[in-house]
Structure formats: structure tokens, C-alpha cells
Amino acid sequence: MKIQEITLYVNGIQYEFSIGNKFGQIPPGETLSQTLRNRLGLTGSKEACGEGACGCCTVIMEGDAITSCMTLTVDCDGKHILTIEGLADPETGELSPLQQAFIDRYAFQCGFCTPGIIMTSKALLDKNPHSTEEEIKEALSGNFCRCISQYHVVQAVSDVAGKAGA
């Protein structure tokens, strides 16, 4: 089998992997969620359903929110990926406005769904900084939150949408 190599850019850091079934290689069936969590130690995004239904594993790839459990790492060659760990300022550690809004509004209970919800919201606001409440709810329709933090989440994301510069 010809050795295939891929490059990922995760939170601004470049990673090169070889694809294959030998020790240390990425098997063709490995999901992006497994690569991020198990190889890169980026355990912020969670894996819960493993079948694209809950949004807990959401990360941003090339500007789009994607479910990393449904994405094969081999298909991500050359892609720029942002995870929840990449949101805070890398130098000062200061949280992003969206993260801060989630704290200010108490927009989580158990917090297991929160990284996925923040990443989906971030992708939305990057594209549409002035999103309306309806647009926020629609964008988050694939994110499961069983503690029912939805009401506070909408407030938190709306706060940031409301403050976005014209």
C-alpha cells in the first residue's frame, strides 16, 4: 500500500500524520474526533453518540461547524481546524467574548454539551455576526442539551450577536 501522508492545522499548529494500520499511524477508519481526543489530547470536544446526532463533538473546519465523530481524519488533509481549546487568547489566556458570555449568563449546567454548543455558535457568529434569536436556535438545532440550558444559551449567544461591531 502506498504510504499516504496528511497535514492538519489544529488551533494554528501544524501536524503531519501518515495513514496506515501500523503502530502510530492513523488507520483510514479513524475519525477526526478520535484523532483530536486520543492523539492530540484535545479532549475539550466530547464524544457522546458517535453518529452525528448530538453535536457534542463539534469543531470548526474551514469555517464550518462539523461533527468530528462523522468526519474521517484522512479526509481532512490540508484543513484548518479550530477546537474549543483554540478559542481563548493563546498568549494572555483571556477567554473569547462568547466563552465569557456563557459564564456571565450561566449558560450551562453539566457542561458536557457546552464545548459543542460554543463551537456551533462561534461558526454561526463568524458568518453572521448579528444573528437573530431564530437563527441562533436554528443553527443549534443539532446540539443536544438534556440539562435544558437552551434558554440561557440563547441569551449568551444573543448577547455576543448584539454587541458585534457594525
Next chain:
Amino acid sequence: MYSDDFKPENYRYVGKNAVPRKDAAAIVAGKATFLDDFSLPGMLIGYTLRSPHPHAMIQSIDVDDAKKMNGVMAVLTYRDVDQEWKMGWPPQKPILCRHLRYIGDPVALIAATDLETARAAAEKIQVEYEILPCVTDGMEAIKDGAPQLYEEFPNNVVTPGYPPFQKDGPFWHLIKGDPEKGFEECAYIAEDTVEFAKMPAPLAPEPPGAVVRWEGGDDFTVWGTSQSGYILKIINSSVIPNCNLDVHTFNVGGSYGNKQSLGYQVMSAALLSMRTGKPVKVFQTKVEQMTAFETRLGSQVHAKIGMDKDGVVKAVKAEWVVDTGAFCNATQGQVGVGIGEAQLVMAKCPNWDLDTNIVVTNKQPAGIVRGYGGQELNSCLFLLIGRTMQAGNFDPLECYKKNYVSDGDLYTWRDGRTWQAHSINYVKAMDAAAEKFGWKDKWKGWGVPTWVSEDGRKVRGVGCGIIGNADIGEDNTEAYVRIVPDLVGNKAHAVLQCNVTESGMGQRSNLVKMVADILNMPYEKVEITPADTGINPTGFGLCGSRGTITYGHAVSSAAEDVKKKLFDLAVPYLEVAADAMELRDYGVGCKARPDKFVTWKKLIMQDLTLTGYGQHIENFSTPNFFIVFLEVEVDKETGRVEVKKMVGGTDAGQVIDPLMIEMQCHGGIGSASLDTALYEEHIIDPATKRPLTYNMIEYKWRPFNNFPEYETSILESQFDTFQFKAVGLGEIAGAAAASATMQAISNAIGVSVSTYPATPDVILKALGKV
């Protein structure tokens, strides 16, 4: 909002959201640790091969090929496991067993270096099954001739009673007064068989799991996704004789009462760790969680309820069949609470005959989910209470006010003892919530819609439901508060030592607030120890909405104890009595003389610390309360029901955390509560008995863009409970939502609907359209 007799205290932290939760920054940054984010050197992965049949006997099992695979470290079957090591109460189910009792019952256990290898090994195991007849309905299971699940349970009826809860003997049958005579005095009587038996999924986002490391001998270290490490410890300690479990928990990704004892996860990892000598992680997939982990109990009730001409319930006779699936993990405790909660909503009723049977069936195990038996029974009984109210043409709100428990009423709680309600009265809270909802305008009478669209196709109706729980004072609990002078400078910090796992309620931070308030020191300078049964004093965790009263009491008492010790130590310095002293700026001062002051650092001997101790002793005398009002819209053409508006009301005593209590109310929409009236159910294929709702795509849940308008109505009073005068709330927020929804639907369409969930099919049938 305050009730009349409440004078708000101006605490520094309690009652405010002035500071974020201690773990807030970690959660939004993805740094909070959950079990699956944790790993140990040399850790193996455990995986379970499961039964494809609802009822079968293993005829032969060959694991040789699986064992030979590279990376496979152990394969266990029932032959490798002591059949006396039984789980459940009473002990009934070996960790691995030849007799398989539900689809998903463990057949073999594999430990391997990674999950893929373990799965591949499972496929190599050869099993021959003898297929047995099965029973999946609770009422069928108790009939003579029904397939038998356990030798110990004749007619599939589980031995009643749960000793840790019922020290005076088993309690499962409430008999009081003379029901027959009581019915004679009733003006309105309803009798029927009703059920809430679709056993919906609590569906915590994080699946259940555990990492176990056998330390040799009887010792095991456990890291679990349990909302209560201590409950995990006491329930599992009797499975492997003499085993000593040191239980740690991380942040838990939702539980809703469901992830507590984790018997199979812990015991399977323990077996594999003993066999391999390595730590083993067992973390279930979502499909395993939804098909083989505990779901909500099934409930079938034949009941007769009688009400007098004034709308007061005077007699109840009921037989409650509780379907606990293929495994009974102390379901007896839930039955006790269910009986208790029924009395709280019919607290003026002197005549009772409420009998119960817990039955086992060939379905996935059913166990604890928020609502704990009370919700399951309430969802049934309220269909009948509704019929008596309708017969008397009573406004339900007015009836609830007459029947709900208040100061002085007697009831039998889950311990089988009689308790008297103390210090509570919720009539004002009912009125306040009703006003917020606009009940007076919207209530048009039984079977009458509040609104009809012009073309008559869409109709709206309103309903309301109540529930309460006295478990909020349950279980003894203790805490230490230790003052530790800073090594540098003249300040100090405090360490709160108590066993509380964070599974979403923010309670760890709220307990810290209480300490900071009592010691009058900054929240940031108070730490709380990690949840760990080894280093912490006893604490049952945040089950039964008990966190506020029980931990609040123990923790506040510990803080007051250390405060008293500081005052005693300060006497020689300040030369005044303790009642003339106050705590300020990490020291003790004289109230009247600002200049008289001594630091804690000076009072506490060099390099030592000062510890206070506090405890809470179990007490069931202050039930909490929740009322939910809601309005639904029904499309009579499609049968679709939509909840348009909800108001959740309570009196919480002193509110500890305004935003979290609001979210606890919202939580009543999730975890198999409100939507059990609309679409949440486990559907089982009648032919194969396979669960068709086995994953999050097939199982219906409420998406983000489909939430009703929700308002809370939270009164504040001063209940005589503990230092901060509060009661706990969480668990009951959704427990009456399903029955209220049925009432609202029935009023909207003018036909009584009593089948959970009221799917379009049910509605169209009720309307005579299919």
C-alpha cells in the same frame, strides 16, 4: 418575588450570582475533566458482548479464537465469574450469568489494548443460545404461567423492602383509615386502570462508564461517571465480598438521578482488572446506554379515587405494578417515595389502601431517574384525580390548594414512619404562579378549549399539575471546614471538605458561598475538595434534590463550628464575650471596637490548621413543591401537539442561586419528563422484542429550535430547615409536567386523552379520525 412574611437577608454571596461557578472557566474552555477524558498508564479497554435475545440460556460458548487475538488480554464468561457475586437488591444477578434476561444482557467480557481490538474479539466468540419464552409487560409477568426470570422471585414479583431505607422493616403497602367507608362519603369517584409504561430514556449526554484499578487484595480504586460516589460505593460493596472501593468522580455529563451506582460498569471493569492486573476502562456507547443501561420504571395502576363535594380527596384504593425491567436495583426505595409523594398531593385524605408490586420483565433494566417513583405514579394517578375534579366541575388549581400538604399534615414516608409537615405552606406559591400564567382567564372549564382557530382546525387548552417530595432532607451527611493560614502574609483560606460531585447543579460552588458567607471571607479564598470517598467525610451526593438542605446544613454547621472555635480562641485577645465578636478580614474583631482585632493566623498555632465539623441527620418533614401550568396547541387534522407556554412555580425558601434555580425549573423539560406526554418513549418491536428506539436518531427528543416559552414564578420564604432557610428543588421540576400536558390536551380537544405519550396517532384516535 417574596411571600409576605419573608424579609430578604443581604448575604454577601448566597442569593446572588455575583461570582461564577468555580468550574465555569474550565467548562467553557473545554478543560473540565469528564471520565472519558481521563486515562491511566497501561489502561485497557473493556467491552461487552451482549445477548441478541430477550430471554435465553447460554448452551455453549467458545472464546478460544477471541483469546488468541493480538492485543486481547482477557475474555471472561459466566464460567469465570463467581455466581454468588450478585448485583441488585435483593442480590439477584451475577455479573455474568448463563441465564440471559434481556436484549443486551452481558454474555462475555473482553479486555484489550484498544476498543477496535476488543470489538473484533467479540465477533470471534461463538455462542449457542437456547431461546426461552419471554414476557415484556408488567401485568402479564405476574400472571400464573408467565415465563420466570429469577428463581428468587416467584411470579416475577420482587421481594419488597429496601433495608437501608426502611430500618423498621419493609414498607410497600400503605393502609390507613377505612377506604370503603371513605368512598361512601365521596361525591365523585373515578376508577380505572391507567399506565405510564413506555419506560422513556433519561438520556444523559455522557454515557455511563467507569475506570477500575484493582490494588490487590480487597482494594479497588474506582473513577466513575456517578453523580454520587458514596452511593456507588455502598451499592457495589456487597457484590464482591469484603471489597473496599475508593471512589473518585470528575465532572459528570448529566445524570438526572440515573448515573449513580453503575453496578455493571464498575463490576465488569473490576473483574477485568483483577484478571489482567491492569486498570480497565468500561465506557458505554450511546446505543448501550439507550438499550442496556437503566431507563425509567414502567408504571401500571388500577386505582379508585374519591373526592367529597368540596373537592377534597377522601379515599384512595390502588394497586401499583412497577416494571423494573430485567433487574431490580433497590427499586423498593422508589416505590416507598412514590407512595409518599402520592400522599403529599392528597394530604387531607384519611383513607388509603395503596398496594404495590415490583415485577421483573424481559426488558432492559429500569432504575432511578429524576422523579424517583413519584413521577411515575403521579403521571398515572393524576389522570384519575382529573376525572374526579371534572365530575365535580372543580377548577384544578382550587382543588390543589385544598389537597396539597401543608404545616401539620401527617404522611408516611419511604422509611415507613409517620412524619408531620413542618413550616411549609404553598398556597401563595400556587396563586403567584397561576397569576403569572393567566390561569383565571385561560381556564374555561373541563373539556373546553381556551382558543379555537377560525377554521376550527387548531385548538388550545390549558392544564396544571403539582408534585412535591420530602426526600430533600434524606440521608445523614457530614462536612469539615478547615481554616488554613496562608504561609505568606496574614490572610488565610478555607478548605471545605465534603463529598459532592458536580453533575450540573452548581452546588459545589453554592456550598462554598455558604462557607464564605458564614466566615465572612472572599469566595475565591474558599476551596472545596474533589469528590472522593477516601478523603472526604460521608455524603450521599446530590440525589433526591437533597443538596440544599442536607449539605447546606452540614456545611453551614461546620463553618459555624470553626467560627465558634475562633471566638473561643479570641477571648484572651479581645477580652469580650463571643456574642460581642465578629469575623472580618481573616480575623476576629470586636463588634463595638473597630480597633480590637486579632488575625486567625495569630489564633491558630504555627503550622497547624483549625477545623470545624458539621452534620445533617435525615429528616423528611419539609416537603418541597412544584406547580406547572402549560398551554398546548393541537392540530386536529394532523394530531400534532405543541406546548406553547409553560410557567413553573414554587416557593424555594431562601433562594441560594437565582440563575441555577431557574435552570433547574427548565430542566423539567428534559430527562424523560415533559415530553413523555408528547413523544418520548421506548418502542419495542412486538415480534422480536428488540428496542427500535436504540439510538438518538430513532428516539425522539426536543431539538433546540422547538422550545416553548417558559417563565418561572419563584417565591421566597423562610422555612425552618437549616441556617439558610431554603429547600431543595431540582428533581420535581418536570415531574408533574406530563400529567398537566394530558389535562391540557384533553381540554383542547374536548375528549379525555390518557395514553402516554399522546402522539398524533393517539390524538387522532381520540378524535375518532382513525
